[in-house]
Amino acid sequence: xxxxxxxxxxxxxxxxxxxxxxxxxxxxxxxxxxxxxxxxxxxxxxxxxxxxxxxxxxxxxxxxxxxxxxxxxxxxxxxxxxxxxxxxxxxxxxxxxxxxxxxxxxxxxxxxxxxxxxxxxxxxxxxxxxxxxxxxxxxxxxxxxxxxxxxxxxxxxxxxxxxxxxxxxxxxxxxxxxxxxxxxxxxxxxxxxxxxxxxxxxxxxxxxxxxxxxxxxxxxxxxxxxxxxxxxxxxxxxxxxxxxxxxxxxxxxxxxxxxxxxxxxxxxxxxxxxxxxxxxxxxxxxxxxxxxxxxxxxxxxxxxxxxxxxxxxxx
Numbered sequence: 001x002x003x004x005x006x007x008x009x010x011x012x013x014x015x016x017x018x019x020x021x022x023x024x025x026x027x028x029x030x031x032x033x034x035x036x037x038x039x040x041x042x043x044x045x046x047x048x049x050x051x052x053x054x055x056x057x058x059x060x061x062x063x064x065x066x067x068x069x070x071x072x073x074x075x076x077x078x079x080x081x082x083x084x085x086x087x088x089x090x091x092x093x094x095x096x097x098x099x100x101x102x103x104x105x106x107x108x109x110x111x112x113x114x115x116x117x118x119x120x121x122x123x124x125x126x127x128x129x130x131x132x133x134x135x136x137x138x139x140x141x142x143x144x145x146x147x148x149x150x151x152x153x154x155x156x157x158x159x160x161x162x163x164x165x166x167x168x169x170x171x172x173x174x175x176x177x178x179x180x181x182x183x184x185x186x187x188x189x190x191x192x193x194x195x196x197x198x199x200x201x202x203x204x205x206x207x208x209x210x211x212x213x214x215x216x217x218x219x220x221x222x223x224x225x226x227x228x229x230x231x232x233x234x235x236x237x238x239x240x241x242x243x244x245x246x247x248x249x250x251x252x253x254x255x256x257x258x259x260x261x262x263x264x265x266x267x268x269x270x271x272x273x274x275x276x277x278x279x280x281x282x283x284x285x286x287x288x289x290x291x292x293x294x295x296x297x298x299x300x301x302x303x304x305x306x307x308x309x310x311x312x313x314x315x
Contacts, residue, residue: 012240013288016249019233026226026258032218040198041210041219042087046188046195046221047232047300053185056228065178067186075183079190082167089159089200097153103254107140107159111282113121118280129244129314134285136251138233139279142272166249168243171235183184185266188227241288248287 033041041179057064067075093102110133118125176244199207211219237246255277269277 001066003029009245009288009290010241012160012237012246012247013284015233016237016241016246017043017284018251019230019237020249020252021256022226022230022233024253024259026222029218029221029226032048032116032214034215036206036215037199037203037209038087038091039195039202041211041215041258042084043192043208044219044252045213045222045227046079046083046191048219049227050185050189050192052224053188053227053232055193057181057185060181062179062181068245071174071177074174075186076190077175078170078183079165079187080194081163082170083187084194084198085192086160086163086167087195089156089163092226093153093156093160095153096150096158101154102157103142105154106161106164107251107254108137109133109164109250110136110239110247113168113250114287117172117242117244119246120172126244129287131145133248134283135286136248136280136283139276139281139283140251140254141276142279143276163284168234168238168247175235175239181234183235183288184228184231243287247283250281255280 028227070092090106111130114133160245171183171187178186234246237249279311
């Protein structure tokens with residue numbers, strides 16, 4: 001794999017950090033939903049995100065591309081695992097295990113991506129990147145605490161971890177053809193019917209009651225900012241950095257959550273939060289520092305699939 005150009009690394013890192021800061025800030029917003037049914041709320045969230053993203057596609061005059069069966073299957077799998085299944089696994093995990101333990105397990109995303117992404121591209125994982133990812137994950141674990149819970153709860157947490165990894169890895173082959181905006185829009189739309197079915201099964205006819213004013217504001221923030229904006233930023237970061245390097249920034253989300261709680265006066269960072277945040281920062285800096293062994297010769301991009309038409313519309 002060729003090295004990443006410094007300017008591409010900087011902009012990609014900014015996109016990744018921005019996305020994870022936004023995701024981390026959602027913790028305070030989710031509390032505003034109160035007892036609103038989880039699956040109904042998530043269905044509304046992704047439906048709103050899909051509407052916003054498709055509206056943006058129309059406004060920018062970005063043409064829709066025809067999917068092959070394989071691409072449609074990958075997009076469906078992305079929506080069903082990285083979006084819908086993640087919510088199912090996370091909800092069940094926190095029911096059966098300490099939320100701190102669940103957070104610590106999901107915090108393993110950087111390590112998994114640092115290993116799985118190069119293997120998927122038939123490359124050897126970078127020892128430095130894997131080490132940096134382990135430092136980031138250790139920082140997340142310290143911040144979250146390790147907690148406890150039943151075996152079934154920890155298994156659900158592992159399912160959430162797998163879904164979080166799928167959210168990134170399944171998008172990698174799609175990004176060269178469809179771009180971050182289309183992938184985000186298509187995946188969000190495909191997740192909605194799956195969440196609706198899950199809501200009916202879990203909560204019956206009352207799975208989607210009329211939200212009150214506070215809940216509407218929270219859902220709009222989750223739809224437009226946490227989903228539409230953050231998804232596009234994250235997938236842009238992957239296009240520029242690669243999934244393995246971008247994954248390091250996933251550890252910033254819990255740091256952002258603590259910072260948001262402190263700013264909103266809903267929580268006070270403790271010594272574990274400070275130590276964990278320092279470790280996350282060290283891991284990100286070490287992992288994304290330019291290598292001296294190779295001269296940068298251009299941005300990293302995943303393998304380009306052959307388009308089904310000779311030219312693509314301008315984005």
